[in-house]
Amino acid sequence: MLTAxxxxxxxxxxxGLLLGYAAIRFKVEGDPVADKIDAILPQTQCGQCGFxxxxxxxxxxxxxxxxxxxxxxxxxxxxxxxxxxxxxDPKPLNAEHGEAKDIKTxxxxxxxxxxxxTLCIQACPVDAIIGAAKLMHTVIKAExxxxxxxxxxxxVDCIHIVPVGTTLQSWKWPxxxxxxxxxxxxxx
Amino acid sequence: MIHKLNRFHGGLHLPDHKAxxxxxxxxxxxxxxxxxxxxxxxxxxxxxxSVNPGERVLKGQLIARSDAHVSAPIHxxxxxxxxxxxARPVAHPSGMPAACIVIETDGKDEWTTLTPCADYTQLSxxxxxxxxxxxxIVGLGGAGFPSFIKLTPGIGKVVETLILNGAxxxxxxxxxxxxxxxxxxxxxQGAQIMLQxxxxxxxxxGVEDNKPTAIAALQHALQALNDDRIRIVPIPTIYPTGxxxxxxxxxxxxxxxxxxxxxxxxxxxxxxxxxxxxxxxIIEGKPLxxxxxxxxxxxxxxAHNLEVLIGTxxxxxxxxxxxxxxxxxxxxxxxxxxxxxxxxxxAPVIKTTNCLLHQTKPQSQAALPCIRCGECMRxxxxxxxxxxxxWHARAKDLDKTQDxxxxxxxxxxxxxxxxxxxxxxxxxxxxAKTEIWAREREKLKSDHARERHEFHLQRLExxxxxxxxxxxxxxxxxxxxxxxxxxxQDAIAAALERVKAKKAAQQVAPQNTxxxxxxxxxxxxxxxxxxKTLSNDSGQDEGQ
Numbered sequence: 157m158l159t160a161x162x163x164x165x166x167x168x169x170x171x172g173l174l175l176g177y178a179a180i181r182f183k184v185e186g187d188p189v190a191d192k193i194d195a196i197l198p199q200t201q202c203g204q205c206g207f208x209x210x211x212x213x214x215x216x217x218x219x220x221x222x223x224x225x226x227x228x229x230x231x232x233x234x235x236x237x238x239x240x241x242x243x244x245d246p247k248p249l250n251a252e253h254g255e256a257k258d259i260k261t262x263x264x265x266x267x268x269x270x271x272x273x274t275l276c277i278q279a280c281p282v283d284a285i286i287g288a289a290k291l292m293h294t295v296i297k298a299e300x301x302x303x304x305x306x307x308x309x310x311x312v313d314c315i316h317i318v319p320v321g322t323t324l325q326s327w328k329w330p331x332x333x334x335x336x337x338x339x340x341x342x343x344x
Numbered sequence: 345m346i347h348k349l350n351r352f353h354g355g356l357h358l359p360d361h362k363a364x365x366x367x368x369x370x371x372x373x374x375x376x377x378x379x380x381x382x383x384x385x386x387x388x389x390x391x392x393x394s395v396n397p398g399e400r401v402l403k404g405q406l407i408a409r410s411d412a413h414v415s416a417p418i419h420x421x422x423x424x425x426x427x428x429x430x431a432r433p434v435a436h437p438s439g440m441p442a443a444c445i446v447i448e449t450d451g452k453d454e455w456t457t458l459t460p461c462a463d464y465t466q467l468s469x470x471x472x473x474x475x476x477x478x479x480x481i482v483g484l485g486g487a488g489f490p491s492f493i494k495l496t497p498g499i500g501k502v503v504e505t506l507i508l509n510g511a512x513x514x515x516x517x518x519x520x521x522x523x524x525x526x527x528x529x530x531x532x533q534g535a536q537i538m539l540q541x542x543x544x545x546x547x548x549x550g551v552e553d554n555k556p557t558a559i560a561a562l563q564h565a566l567q568a569l570n571d572d573r574i575r576i577v578p579i580p581t582i583y584p585t586g587x588x589x590x591x592x593x594x595x596x597x598x599x600x601x602x603x604x605x606x607x608x609x610x611x612x613x614x615x616x617x618x619x620x621x622x623x624x625x626i627i628e629g630k631p632l633x634x635x636x637x638x639x640x641x642x643x644x645x646x647a648h649n650l651e652v653l654i655g656t657x658x659x660x661x662x663x664x665x666x667x668x669x670x671x672x673x674x675x676x677x678x679x680x681x682x683x684x685x686x687x688x689x690x691a692p693v694i695k696t697t698n699c700l701l702h703q704t705k706p707q708s709q710a711a712l713p714c715i716r717c718g719e720c721m722r723x724x725x726x727x728x729x730x731x732x733x734x735w736h737a738r739a740k741d742l743d744k745t746q747d748x749x750x751x752x753x754x755x756x757x758x759x760x761x762x763x764x765x766x767x768x769x770x771x772x773x774x775x776a777k778t779e780i781w782a783r784e785r786e787k788l789k790s791d792h793a794r795e796r797h798e799f800h801l802q803r804l805e806x807x808x809x810x811x812x813x814x815x816x817x818x819x820x821x822x823x824x825x826x827x828x829x830x831x832x833q834d835a836i837a838a839a840l841e842r843v844k845a846k847k848a849a850q851q852v853a854p855q856n857t858x859x860x861x862x863x864x865x866x867x868x869x870x871x872x873x874x875x876k877t878l879s880n881d882s883g884q885d886e887g888q
Contacts, residue, residue, distance in 0.1 A: 199790035201797050209797060233783075282796040283803070301793045324384070326785065327438040328778040332771040333738065 534619025
């Protein structure tokens with residue numbers, strides 16, 4: 157009896173020390189789950205999820221403070237990936253945070269109307285707008301994420317949303333589902 | 345000596361329909377009024393035009409190039425004037441227009457100065473590759489990969505076998521067969537040049553046994569050439585034996601592993617037409633500006649092969665071959681198995697246009713549910729599981745499709761051909777592939793955006809710190825101003841200092857005081873003593 161208790165006590169001590177050592181030795185800096193979630197999010201930094209950017213939203217999801225269906229730019233694909241990563245059930249996009257966009261967009265500044273107030277430059281989360289006070293501003297199209305955060309601050313409404321055109325390089329084969337569905341509907 | 349052949353997995357015996365376009369000789373297509381040359385005719389970066397509208401160009405002159413490694417320059421197919429550089433319809437499954445250089449031909453067909461080379465054996469492999477690149481040669485079998493890259497084995501790689509692909513396994517297409525018949529010497533010269541460029545030991549030319557005339561022509565030419573490094577190997581006619589990996593398997597027995605290239609198993613594979621283009625480029629100095637195109641199909645009156653300048657509108661080719669123009673016709677670029685429908689026939693012939701197939705639209709058969717018969721798996725030449733790929737592509741489970749090696753699929757269409765449910769299987773794979781590429785592009789873009797956002801935040805943080813530092817300094821200055829006594833004392837002390845310094849500067853040292861006589865010295869002493877008493881007196885006066 158006593159031997160058994162003693163053995164168990166010693167074992168518990170040994171494993172306790174081992175675990176304690178491992179916790180210090182193999183400590184992971186940062187939050188790996190949040191990192192993984194952040195890698196899935198589209199990085200538009202638009203704030204439609206209710207957080208200050210993609211990273212804060214990722215951290216909130218990791219802590220369980222936010223749901224996985226609050227990212228309109230990511231749409232269904234991001235919800236599916238997040239559900240897969242976190243082992244949750246996928247659910248439709250929460251309409252409170254906006255609607256998913258079918259086509260990618262960027263913004264352009266109507267340079268004739270721009271008064272050079274720099275407000276849009278301050279609003280841009282990825283520094284994709286260049287210009288200086290009282291001088292014309294312009295958007296670097298390749299860097300624009302299409303978050304539209306620069307539109308509300310503009311005092312003269314000279315920023316417009318334009319769709320990103322498809323090129324031969326970015327063209328995708330359409331899903332055969334549609335054609336199949338159409339033919340299935342016709343056949344009795 | 346009989347070459348031992350191997351068999352690749354799956355494949356199909358298809359009716360070849362080749363005889364119809366092989367009866368007539370190859371005829372050169374008359375010079376069209378306008379040539380439309382797309383800026384991208386190859387895999388890789390889009391070329392930048394190096395000419396401007398209004399400029400006159402000569403035949404063979406460079407008109408577009410790119411600094412990117414994976415690219416091929418483009419040359420003017422005939423002399424004339426550049427009239428526009430703009431978006432025009434091109435042959436692409438999307439039906440979208442793309443940037444093209446438009447040349448109004450002047451009918452003179454005037455060549456630019458070429459640099460022929462009588463004895464290419466003197467040239468180093470590097471020079472050969474450089475010239476092949478400058479001639480704008482890309483794989484003419486259909487993929488359009490820049491050829492000079494495939495002629496570069498890479499450091500530490502040894503090429504044992506050079507394979508020339510003359511299989512031409514797709515039904516209807518006969519342009520390679522006609523080329524081997526008409527210009528067997530050029531093909532063999534190309535093989536010799538390529539052997540030198542890749543430093544390979546021997547060359548196998550694989551030709552399907554349904555082209556006996558081409559095989560005979562090549563063998564006849566080889567006898568005259570007497571090069572024992574080259575061998576012509578007739579291979580069984582099975583679709584798709586012209587696939588690169590399938591042909592390597594048939595001729596050498598080697599399997600090219602997933603994610604590896606033929607070079608990794610010591611093989612380099614080129615099309616016979618590419619070899620002929622290489623011979624023209626090295627020996628005569630001619631860039632790639634024309635090619636053989638098969639115009640055939642049920643809707644063509646006189647099916648035959650044409651030698652066509654790159655940039656000739658497809659419409660003129662069809663007219664030349666007496667195409668019947670009825671509403672239910674469609675034109676396919678490439679073969680019936682792997683080609684795609686060309687929406688706008690104003691689209692020009694490009695470097696990879698091997699065949700125009702003009703025929704009635706097939707009746708679209710309704711796709712029925714998959715019955716899991718497994719026929720597709722039996723015929724797949726890449727040994728994939730087409731059915732699994734189909735399910736996962738349909739469910740948009742793209743990671744799973746990659747697990748099932750979607751990118752090993754060569755889109756040969758065997759699976760869709762045998763499918764009893766008429767499921768457009770290849771369409772699903774193409775859809776999944778482009779979808780995966782799009783996601784990869786998006787991933788790159790979002791990673792880039794994340795970096796920029798992090799930098800943005802860092803910049804704001806730095807600005808905040810700098811602002812605080814500035815404020816702190818200002819505050820210190822203000823604090824000093826707020827304690828006036830210290831400040832005044834300091835000011836007074838500083839003023840005194842300044843006065844002292846000024847006085848010190850004003851004091852004049854006596855001059856010419858050296859080498860004085862005793863009398864002079866005595867005089868000076870007397871003066872000094874008087875001055876002293878005087879100043880003492882005045883000091884006392886002041887004191888009083």
